[in-house]
Structures are given as C-alpha cells and as structure tokens.
Amino acid sequence: MDQLAAMHTFRRVVDLGSFSAAASCTGQSHTVLSRQVKQLERQLGTQLLARSTRRLHLTEAGTLFYRHCVSILEQVQAMTLELSEHQQQPTGTLRLSVPTAFGELELGRWLADFVERHPCLQVELNCSDRFIDMLEDEVDVCLRITDQLPDSSLVARRLAPSEVxxxxxxxxxxxxxxxxxxxxxxxxxxxxxSNLAHPQRLQLTRADGEQHGIVMPRRLSANSPMALRAAAIGGLGIASFDRFIVHDALLDGRLVPVLEGWKLPARNLYAVYPQSRYLAPKVRALLEYVQAYYAQPRWQA
Known part of the structure; x- marks a missing residue:
C-alpha cells in the first residue's frame, strides 16, 4: 500500500466530509478510496473513521492521526517545493474566484499586470456571487466583499474597506x-x-449616531449587481451599491449619491484561502500583490 497516497485520501475524505465528495473531487471511485482507508486502518491497527448511513465521524485515534497526517503532508509538500527549482517562482494554474461585478469592473485594472509579472503562471477565473466550497472546487484564492464571513477553517485576509x-x-x-x-x-x-436575506431593508446611520431602519417598496429585484446598476443608470429607482460598482458612473454623472449625510453598513474586501503552514508560491504571489494594490484607496469620491 502507498501509505502517503492513503494519507492524502484520508485527509481528503475528512476535509470534504464523505467518501462520495472525495471521489467526485479526485475522479476515483468510492470503492477505491474506502479500500485505501480500510487498509490504512489495518496497518495502524485502529479504527480511524466511524461510519454511519448519514455521515462519517472521526474516532479519538482518527482525530490524533488526522492532526499528524496534516502536518506530515504539509512537510512533504514544503520539501517538494523547496527541492524543485521551477517552483521557486509561481508556476502552474492559479484558481481564483471573485464576485461577478468585481470580475467585470475591477480585475481589468490589475490582473493583466499581475499575469505579466509571472509569465509561468496561468489563471483560471471563476466569477460567482455564491460562497463556494474551496476544497471541493479546488479553488486557491477567493476575493470576496462582505460584511460577515461564515465561520470556517479558511484564512481571511482583509484587503480594503468597501463603502456602501x-x-x-x-x-x-x-x-x-x-x-x-x-x-x-x-x-x-x-x-x-435579491441574493440578500432582506433586500428591501436599509439600515441608515448619521454621523451623530442616529439610526433609521427603512423598508422600501421594491420596483425591481435581480440577482445581478450589474443588471441593477444598468437599471439605476436608466432611471428606474434608487439602489444601494458598493462604491466600486458605481465609481465610474459617479465620476461621469450618470449616477449621483442619495442622502449623503447617512451611511449604510460598510463591508470589506477579503482574500480567502485554505489554511496551510506552507503557501504555494502562486498563492503567496497573488496575496502579496492584492495586499499591496489595495493598500492604496481605490474607490474614493
């Protein structure tokens, strides 16, 4: 048995929560992955996973083995990166996920420069407004603008504030x-x-701390910020946006601020990535680039 491969399988099954999810992610069959873990259990002489009809649970021994398994696999990965000369610079495919409006309006400002700096790197871009499963979808970095990140084992690096x-x-x-x-x-x-939990509710705060909660009649709802932007420019109604979405339209007068003395809750731009002691050069390069780029205010009036 290839013990290292079995350890990779065990970690993938635990991270994704099931053999089926791991099989779908790796392209191997459920049976093959299950056999690898069972062989690993026989070799170690202990049960690692308690299997039920609905889900998997780590046993006490499995929890201990998983902790050491993660550490060992990360050390092996680090060793491989250090010994491989071509990995001293970012190479391979960087899988990047961003919100749709961010992909259409922001990436054109800096992505070309980033790619030109790293000629051995290919970028695979996914534009989506939903929170994806980074492990299952094998995404390296997500850029997300939100007021609240869900609890997870992922690392979130704050890059910049986003005024609404x-x-x-x-x-x-x-x-x-x-x-x-x-x-x-x-x-x-x-x-x-329409992707907001309460798209008709607005919470406004004045500089002196006075607050107002408003429920507005809704003329149009859409699951696309760019469609709402077009509707607002067309004069259909009042809308709330992150400033980066309407920055150019504010500069040329197609849109104007409403109730400037009142503020909506601000959000933040984050870089989100799986927790790891050793970041791949391609991930580190992107994080360092966007951290430096957004250190300068980009969406001022």
Whole structure:
C-alpha cells in the first residue's frame, strides 16, 4: 500500500466530509478510496473513521492521526517545493474566484499586470456571487466583499474597506425628487439585490449616531449587481451599491449619491484561502500583490 497516497485520501475524505465528495473531487471511485482507508486502518491497527448511513465521524485515534497526517503532508509538500527549482517562482494554474461585478469592473485594472509579472503562471477565473466550497472546487484564492464571513477553517485576509451607498440617476431624481431624510425613502422605488436575506431593508446611520431602519417598496429585484446598476443608470429607482460598482458612473454623472449625510453598513474586501503552514508560491504571489494594490484607496469620491 502507498501509505502517503492513503494519507492524502484520508485527509481528503475528512476535509470534504464523505467518501462520495472525495471521489467526485479526485475522479476515483468510492470503492477505491474506502479500500485505501480500510487498509490504512489495518496497518495502524485502529479504527480511524466511524461510519454511519448519514455521515462519517472521526474516532479519538482518527482525530490524533488526522492532526499528524496534516502536518506530515504539509512537510512533504514544503520539501517538494523547496527541492524543485521551477517552483521557486509561481508556476502552474492559479484558481481564483471573485464576485461577478468585481470580475467585470475591477480585475481589468490589475490582473493583466499581475499575469505579466509571472509569465509561468496561468489563471483560471471563476466569477460567482455564491460562497463556494474551496476544497471541493479546488479553488486557491477567493476575493470576496462582505460584511460577515461564515465561520470556517479558511484564512481571511482583509484587503480594503468597501463603502456602501445609495445612488440614483439624475433623471429619476428630476421626476420624483430627491429624498430629504430616511423617512421619505418609503415614497421611492427601490432596486433590490435579491441574493440578500432582506433586500428591501436599509439600515441608515448619521454621523451623530442616529439610526433609521427603512423598508422600501421594491420596483425591481435581480440577482445581478450589474443588471441593477444598468437599471439605476436608466432611471428606474434608487439602489444601494458598493462604491466600486458605481465609481465610474459617479465620476461621469450618470449616477449621483442619495442622502449623503447617512451611511449604510460598510463591508470589506477579503482574500480567502485554505489554511496551510506552507503557501504555494502562486498563492503567496497573488496575496502579496492584492495586499499591496489595495493598500492604496481605490474607490474614493
């Protein structure tokens, strides 16, 4: 038995939670992976996984073995990287996941420069507004803009704040008037992002700490920030956006801020990646690049 391969299998099964998920990820059959783990248990003389019809559980011995297994596999990976000369610079395929609007509006500003700096690196880009399973989808780095990250074993590196603001087209405000206070928003139409838990609710805060919770009538909802952006520019209603989505439209006057004295809860841009003692050069290169790039304010008025 190839013990190192069996350890890789065991770790993958534990990380993904089932033999089926590990089989789907590796392209091997459920039977082959199960046999590897059983052979590993026989060789060690102890049960590592308690199997039930619904899920797997680590035994006490399995928990101890998993901890050592992770450490050993990471040391082997580090040794391999150090001994391989071509790995001294970023090579291979970097799998990067970003939100759709970020992919359309932001990546064009810096991705070409990053790729030019690393000619041996290929980038595989996934644009999605859902939180993906990085282990199952084998993604190296996710860039996400959010106000709250789910609890997980992933590492989240904060890159920059992302202001959220209310905007509308001058044509809409000319027809309907500009709201003068949070209370007057209820007479306006909201363009809502349907992927939010409560797309019609707005929580506004003034500099003096006064807060207003508003529920706006919804004229249009969509699961695409870019579609909502187009609708807002077309004069269909008032919408809330991360500033980077409407930055260019604010600069050229296609959109204008609404209720500038009031703020919506801010969000942050994060780089999220699997926890590891030894980062692959391709991952480290991207993290260092985006950290430096977003250290400078990018979406100011």
């Amino acid at each position: 603001m209310l905007v509308a087209a001058p044509s809409y405000l000319k027809r309907h008037g500009a709201p003068s206070s949070p209370g007057t928003l209820s007479s306006h139409a909201l363009l809502g992002y």
